[in-house]
Amino acid sequence: MPTFSDSDKVKLDTGDPRIQLICNEAIKTIAFKVLECHRGREAQHAAFLNGTSQLDWPNGKHNKLPSIAIDVAPLYFEQGARIDWKDIPAFARLMGHLERIAIANGIPVRLGMDWDGDWRTSGYDPNSKFLDAPHLELVTP
Numbered sequence: 001m002p003t004f005s006d007s008d009k010v011k012l013d014t015g016d017p018r019i020q021l022i023c024n025e026a027i028k029t030i031a032f033k034v035l036e037c038h039r040g041r042e043a044q045h046a047a048f049l050n051g052t053s054q055l056d057w058p059n060g061k062h063n064k065l066p067s068i069a070i071d072v073a074p075l076y077f078e079q080g081a082r083i084d085w086k087d088i089p090a091f092a093r094l095m096g097h098l099e100r101i102a103i104a105n106g107i108p109v110r111l112g113m114d115w116d117g118d119w120r121t122s123g124y125d126p127n128s129k130f131l132d133a134p135h136l137e138l139v140t141p
Contacts, residue, residue, distance in 0.1 A: 002031035014038035016066045018107045018138060025101045032094055035071040035134055039063060054130055061137040069137035091133035098136055108139035
């Protein structure tokens with residue numbers, strides 16, 4: 001059974017309890033790494049400047065504490081635990097798994113692969129130009 005590393009646990013601890021619930025359930029059946037939950041001012045500004053975030057501090061979902069967003073990535077073990085950033089279908093499988101757990105628990109989420117929730121993956125959806133494959137966020141009022 002897959003498990004979180006110590007660094008994954010530390011990052012996940014900065015997330016909203018609903019994000020923690022989703023991820024703690026998912027790790028029972030699929031291996032993935034927690035890249036980031038809470039993101040401070042400097043990290044958010046850097047993400048904005050390098051184009052990995054569309055929002056600058058303090059407007060990102062990662063900027064709240066606890067964070068209402070998380071970035072995760074599927075892990076491959078054939079050459080040690082590694083991430084294949086080009087394997088977008090693997091990210092989609094992971095995100096679908098997380099989304100299924102969220103739905104089963106009545107937790108509304110939005111994926112960085114489908115910002116408008118129309119089931120068309122960003123990059124293929126004419127309404128969405130920003131693909132953020134590792135991103136999941138809570139939908140909040």
